[in-house]
Amino acid sequence: MTAHITFETLWYASEWLIRFGALATVPLRRSPSAAASWLLLIFFFPALGLLLYLFIGRPQFPVARQKRARELRAFQLDVAERLENGSSGDRGETADFAQKLGRMPCVDGNSIELIDDYDKVVERLLADIHSAEHTVDLLVYIFADDAVGKCITVELCEAVQRGVRCRVMFDPVGSHRWRRGTLRLLRDAGVETREALPVHLILRRTRADMRNHRKLFVIDGLIGYAGSQNLVAKDFRPGVVNRELVARMSGPIVASLASTISIDWAMEAFDRRDPSPVAIPAMSGGVRAQLLPSGADYPLEGFETLLVWQLHRARQRAVLVTPYFIPDESIIGAMCSAAARGVTIDLVVSSVVDQSIVHLAQCSYFEQLLAAGIRIHLYREFLLHAKNASIDKDIGIVGSSNVDFRSFQLNEEASILLYDRSVIDRLVEIQDGYILASDPVALDAWRSRPRLKRLSENIARIMSPLL
Known part of the structure; x- marks a missing residue:
């Protein structure tokens, strides 16, 4: 007793x-x-x-990893300095601020194509790997051993046989369904393979959901891809078909992508070797662009900080496209204050649901936003997995970052900032296409939704900082 x-x-x-x-x-x-x-x-x-x-619950990397990140910063700053020395013209206030956040400068002389066709992205990537002469580097959240992964691996295998150095880094949590098969597939093909932020259940000193969510591909240091698309079939979830947006680039901007991949690769090396050297490609066009990497190795939430600042500066129209919208107070405040100034704010999210709790938490914010005059559009048919934004046609953003706590505070992300009017116009054209293929949400109709749904949304919202 x-x-x-x-x-x-x-x-x-x-x-x-x-x-x-x-x-x-x-x-x-x-x-x-x-x-x-x-x-x-x-x-x-x-x-x-x-x-x-x-x-x-602890959004920070182990001390040893933080130290390694500081050691690799000199490599990143060297690439940034060489890019700055080779670029000309006034970069502007936004570009200077973005460089303070992500350490990479705005560079001119680029060619950028926005691709919003899932199959076309895979086709272009396969063709670029097929033509590779020296190196192929793929950094991705999901690499599956399905039909898409196997097609890419076949091209990588042939490239290895030609003497091309091929490396693939994928996230083991994002790719957990295919992890073992993917490792076997790539290593059997002779591809150098590493896992980003590997999870160790014993002696683990960082949270397991701090993930590398970047999607960056570089071929020969001359061609680069950045956006939202993983290397997996577009319908890998039963009943759900993804729609994405990817920027294919050539020119000096590719060196920013290559340096980020090299640093991430070196972070997972046990021998602490220096990252692979990065050459600055020649100019190939007239587009000004900038890479904004973000994550726990940076002092501020780069993507969120830039987005909030741009929303506060908006004068006419801002469009936000994201599959997962779980904002914090700063995002909500910036959107509502912009709407109060007369700025048209269009939020495009997907009506197709792949994560129920996230969807419920997302819906809990709609009434406040609608009441503030913000227009919400529910994209039909596909899971609109694309992540992009445009503000006043002064800046476009295409990348891997969602508008949620996870992308802001936990994930390693990468966004391309677009400053060229012709490319921004193309982005706005794509966004307007999303809106035409969406159903608008009306405030009165939204307020009349069932009380049980409201309760579910509010419970999910309480959990939103943990999602």
Whole structure:
């Protein structure tokens, strides 16, 4: 009896120790909403909350990895300096600010094609690998061993046989369904393969959902791809077909992509070798563009910081396209204040759902946005997985980052900033096509949705900083 009471007392005391410890630890370096979500979970379920917090609650890399990132910064800054020296013209306030956020400069002399056809992206990538003479580097969140992955691997295998150095890095969490098959497929083809941010269940010192979500492909250091598309079949989810947007580039901007891939590759090397050298390609066009990498190795949430700043500066129209919209207070405030100034704000999200809880959390924000005058469009038929934005036709953004907590604070992301009017016009044309293929959300109709759905959305919203 005494032992039983002692155990209960110890358990009760430990729960309160966990609660008080959470008060001292959780709010550090978190937004108020994220801190509140964790504290609610831990206060109601101390043991479960502590376990989850230890597993996914600390948004920082291990000390050793942070040190390695600082060591590799000199390599990144050297590429940036050489790019700046080879570029001409006034880069502008936005480009200078973006360089402070992501360390990569705006460069001119590029050629950029926006491709919004899933199959065409795969076809162009296969053709570029087929023509490769020296190197192929693929950094991607999902690399599957399905029909798409096998087609790409066949081309990589033939390239290896021609003497081309081929490297593939994929995220083991994003690719978990295909991980073993993908590793076997690529290594049997002679392709150098590494996993980005590998997950170790024992002695793990960083949260397992801090992922490398970038999609960057570079061929011969001359051709680059960046956008939202993974290397997997467009219908890999039953009943869901993805639609994406990818920028295919040539010119100096490709060196920014190559340096990011080289650094990510070197981060996972046990021998701590220097990254592969990066040459600056010759100019191939007249487009000004800039790579904005973001993630835990950077001091600020680069994509979010730039987006908020641009929304506050918007004068006429801003279009945001994202499959997952779970904003924080700064994004909501910037959107609503822009709408109050008379700026037209179009938010395009997908009506096709692949993650139910995320969708419910996303819907919980709609009434506030609609009441502020923001137009919301639900894209039909496909899962609109593309991530892009345009503001006043002064800047276009195409990349891998969603408008959510995960992309802002946890994932390694990469966005291409477009400053050339002709390319921005093409982006706006694509975005207007999304809107034509969407159903508008009306405020009155939205307010009349069932109460059970409202309750589900509100519960999901409480969890949104954890999603």
